[in-house]
Amino acid sequence: MAEALRIRGVRAGYGATVVLEDIDFGLAERSSLAVLGRNGVGKTTLLATLMGHTSLHAGAIEYRGRPVAHLPVYARARLGIGYVPQAREIFPSLTVEENLVVSTRPGPWTFERIYNLFPRLAERRRHMGNHISGGEQQMLAIARALVGNPTLLLMDEPLEGLAPIIVDGLLAVIARLIREEALTVILVEQSARLALEVTEHALVLSRGRIVHSSASAELLADPDRLASLVVAQ
Numbered sequence: 001m002a003e004a005l006r007i008r009g010v011r012a013g014y015g016a017t018v019v020l021e022d023i024d025f026g027l028a029e030r031s032s033l034a035v036l037g038r039n040g041v042g043k044t045t046l047l048a049t050l051m052g053h054t055s056l057h058a059g060a061i062e063y064r065g066r067p068v069a070h071l072p073v074y075a076r077a078r079l080g081i082g083y084v085p086q087a088r089e090i091f092p093s094l095t096v097e098e099n100l101v102v103s104t105r106p107g108p109w110t111f112e113r114i115y116n117l118f119p120r121l122a123e124r125r126r127h128m129g130n131h132i133s134g135g136e137q138q139m140l141a142i143a144r145a146l147v148g149n150p151t152l153l154l155m156d157e158p159l160e161g162l163a164p165i166i167v168d169g170l171l172a173v174i175a176r177l178i179r180e181e182a183l184t185v186i187l188v189e190q191s192a193r194l195a196l197e198v199t200e201h202a203l204v205l206s207r208g209r210i211v212h213s214s215a216s217a218e219l220l221a222d223p224d225r226l227a228s229l230v231v232a233q
């Protein structure tokens, strides 16, 4: 299958500070990747680098065969890279629906499909962004990325800080996006087992470097290895 993403020799960080080193990986169209690792290892920095929010010191990023490393954020978004940031970044003084309107670009993800995927957001469409629950804000963050009609969806800890029942529902939606839609998905997660259950491939970061790369099922089947790589020490 054609490649969605190819990262070669990436070194990146914030200003002169280097966080990521020697990052190399590829991802086929419509496949999915879990990015795992302990706190502070560079998971968010990796997604931010794909989106163009960090300083790239070396290396190449190709999206659908096209170099994008030197394109600004908006140009990458226009090419089809969607981002669900760890902080959600909902506009607090806009309604749920207005949050979607400002991010809409033409494509198969219509409001109807979004509200079908997240009936809760349909009920809350006239509520302000800061008057909905944490779980609803996370749904909105994902919905807002989807109405931009991406082909590559980057999600940074979408399950973080949510009640177990909300986690179950959101995980089912993420699994559905991975399985059914014409999307390539990168999922950053602290809940390693959950992420491995819904993705095809996995990589683990430690101190800004890739220390493990395999099929998700392989890592899931090796709890000792998984614990040694991702469980907090």
Ligand SMILES: Nc1ncnc2c1ncn2[C@@H]1O[C@H](COP(=O)(O)OP(=O)(O)OP(=O)(O)O)[C@@H](O)[C@H]1O
Residues within 6 Å of the ligand: 014, 017, 019, 037, 038, 039, 040, 041, 042, 043, 044, 045, 046, 086, 190
């Ligand atoms: N804006 C920034 N400026 C400078 N350093 C930063 C910035 N953001 C993060 N860092 C540093 O980069 C390193 C990696 O941080 P990053 O947020 O990518 O980790 P993470 O794996 O996403 O962690 P978490 O699991 O807590 O979300 C950390 O040492 C962090 O202190």
Ligand SMILES: [Mg+2]
Residues within 6 Å of the ligand: 043, 044, 045, 086, 156
């Ligand atoms: Mg992070």
